[in-house]
Amino acid sequence: DAGVIQSPRHEVTEMGQEVTLRCKPISGHDYLFWYRQTMMRGLELLIYFNNNVPIDDSGMPEDRFSAKMPNASFSTLKIQPSEPRDSAVYFCASSLITLNTEAFFGQGTRLTVV
Amino acid sequence: RKEVEQDPGPFNVPEGATVAFNCTYSNSASQSFFWYRQDCRKEPKLLMSVYSSGNEDGRFTAQLNRASQYISLLIRDSKLSDSATYLCVVNKGGGADGLTFGKGTHLIIQP
Numbered sequence: 001d002a003g004v005i006q007s008p009r010h011e012v013t014e015m016g017q018e019v020t021l022r023c024k025p026i027s028g029h030d031y032l033f034w035y036r037q038t039m040m041r042g043l044e045l046l047i048y049f050n051n052n053v054p055i056d057d058s059g060m061p062e063d064r065f066s067a068k069m070p071n072a073s074f075s076t077l078k079i080q081p082s083e084p085r086d087s088a089v090y091f092c093a094s095s096l097i098t099l100n101t102e103a104f105f106g107q108g109t110r111l112t113v114v
Numbered sequence: 115r116k117e118v119e120q121d122p123g124p125f126n127v128p129e130g131a132t133v134a135f136n137c138t139y140s141n142s143a144s145q146s147f148f149w150y151r152q153d154c155r156k157e158p159k160l161l162m163s164v165y166s167s168g169n170e171d172g173r174f175t176a177q178l179n180r181a182s183q184y185i186s187l188l189i190r191d192s193k194l195s196d197s198a199t200y201l202c203v204v205n206k207g208g209g210a211d212g213l214t215f216g217k218g219t220h221l222i223i224q225p
Contacts, residue, residue, distance in 0.1 A: 006124070019170075029127050033212065035215075041217075042215060042216065042217035042218065043215035043217075045212050045213070045214065045215075048212050056212060087165070091157060091158075102148075102160040103148075105157035105158050105159070105161070105212060106157060107156070108157055
């Protein structure tokens, strides 16, 4: 398996534009997580899905952020409109069972909003 | 109190030395604990799980103290390749899924 695949790896966009980040989890994994990492705040859990269903989105910073998982092999995180403070590395991770098993991370998308 | 708290470091340690760092967590309902490693500009990767009885993996030893709500990681005979950021991770507990990450401890092994 190729692991968790995220695209794009880097994204530079202007303030106000819509940004869509994509993730393909490891086949067979039941859980998918979206994290955001900044120097100031570290790794923050934004939202996670279990069997394609959003379970906890309490970490989503505001209504400008939305996430979907239309099927077991694909998820998107959308920011609309984007703002400079959204600049961060966004990681997608997947796992079989969350409590006692490893979460596998993608390589991340480095987002810069100018 | 932060959910997961770590000393950010950096810890500057000579090669071959032993280094240890701790992590405290606030949620007494947390049941699963891990140490992840993150190299510069890379994704986090699992280093080891932390079990109640303590566990060892080669040069790495992890311990859990539930009463005091802290986790420790000990690295013996440190190598240059151990230089990285070490993230303390706990599950949310209370029936909720999802992992909460500390901000990490930056370790630099010096030749």
